Amino acid sequence: xxxxxxxxxxxxxxxxxxxxxxVARRALLAGIVAAGAGTAAxxxxxxxxxxxxxxxxxxxxxxxVVHDPAAQAPVAADGPAEPAPGFSTTDPASPWVVVNKQHPxxxxxxxxxALATVGGKEVAALVVPDLTALLAAAEADGVxxxxxxxxxxxxxxxxxxxxxxxxxGAETAESLSARPGYSEHQTGLAIDFGSAVQPGCAVxxxxxxxxxxxxxxxxxxxxxxxxxxxxxNSAVTGYAPESWHYRWVGADLVARMAGRGVSTLExxxxxxxxxxxA
Numbered sequence: 001x002x003x004x005x006x007x008x009x010x011x012x013x014x015x016x017x018x019x020x021x022x023v024a025r026r027a028l029l030a031g032i033v034a035a036g037a038g039t040a041a042x043x044x045x046x047x048x049x050x051x052x053x054x055x056x057x058x059x060x061x062x063x064x065v066v067h068d069p070a071a072q073a074p075v076a077a078d079g080p081a082e083p084a085p086g087f088s089t090t091d092p093a094s095p096w097v098v099v100n101k102q103h104p105x106x107x108x109x110x111x112x113x114a115l116a117t118v119g120g121k122e123v124a125a126l127v128v129p130d131l132t133a134l135l136a137a138a139e140a141d142g143v144x145x146x147x148x149x150x151x152x153x154x155x156x157x158x159x160x161x162x163x164x165x166x167x168x169g170a171e172t173a174e175s176l177s178a179r180p181g182y183s184e185h186q187t188g189l190a191i192d193f194g195s196a197v198q199p200g201c202a203v204x205x206x207x208x209x210x211x212x213x214x215x216x217x218x219x220x221x222x223x224x225x226x227x228x229x230x231x232x233n234s235a236v237t238g239y240a241p242e243s244w245h246y247r248w249v250g251a252d253l254v255a256r257m258a259g260r261g262v263s264t265l266e267x268x269x270x271x272x273x274x275x276x277x278a
């Protein structure tokens with residue numbers, strides 16, 4: 001099932017947004033603006049841990065008219081690797097924000113302007129259409145995905161990181177769990193997936209051997225989700241591979257990254273990464 005927000009590809013390789021995508025994007029963004037204006041900052045919320053476990057063999061809302069990506073000129077497959085207007089790599093409310101050990105969430109107490117619950121976990125409202133479409137497509141294919149973690153407050157991440165340090169030691173924990181303020185989960189754009197068939201593999205390496213992990217590796221990109229931490233890109237991201245951790249960036253950016261042969265936001269946008277904290 002294609003994302004309602006995805007661009008159509010022309011024979012010459014360009015991508016354009018059809019009427020359906022324009023309407024869907026504008027309706028979603030307008031709803032987020034309205035929800036953000038009428039809702040005070042949410043209190044810290046506690047969801048699933050989503051941290052990697054070594055036990056058991058294995059860690060600015062955009063103006064819907066001015067910054068609507070559907071209103072921009074078509075982007076060539078080999079076009080420039082700069083953010084489109086309104087898609088900041090530093091604003092934690094942006095779908096293209098880069099969060100790593102060099103670039104913390106700013107402000108430190110950021111809470112997504114609108115949150116919604118999917119699969120029992122809170123996520124940024126911006127993610128909901130593609131996430132629900134992904135889950136529906138997986139179910140149609142007989143794949144039973146679950147969500148083990150979504151949005152985490154800075155306070156929640158502090159507890160997650162402290163637990164990892166106690167369990168694995170400080171040095172090992174740094175490659176498995178983000179410090180508070182440096183986690184993609186605080187943006188509400190990151191999802192840790194699990195398997196209803198093999199729940200014991202949640203946030204463990206064995207998840208990568210499940211049907212759910214294989215389905216995600218093949219299909220998640222079509223719904224705008226990027227597998228953020230892999231064995232091949234750990235030197236750039238600063239984290240050990242996590243087959244369960246996906247980050248929503250939108251189907252068009254996933255396709256552009258694939259066209260350039262890069263698997264990290266750092267490489268695509270020219271943003272520093274690595275294993276050391278700033």
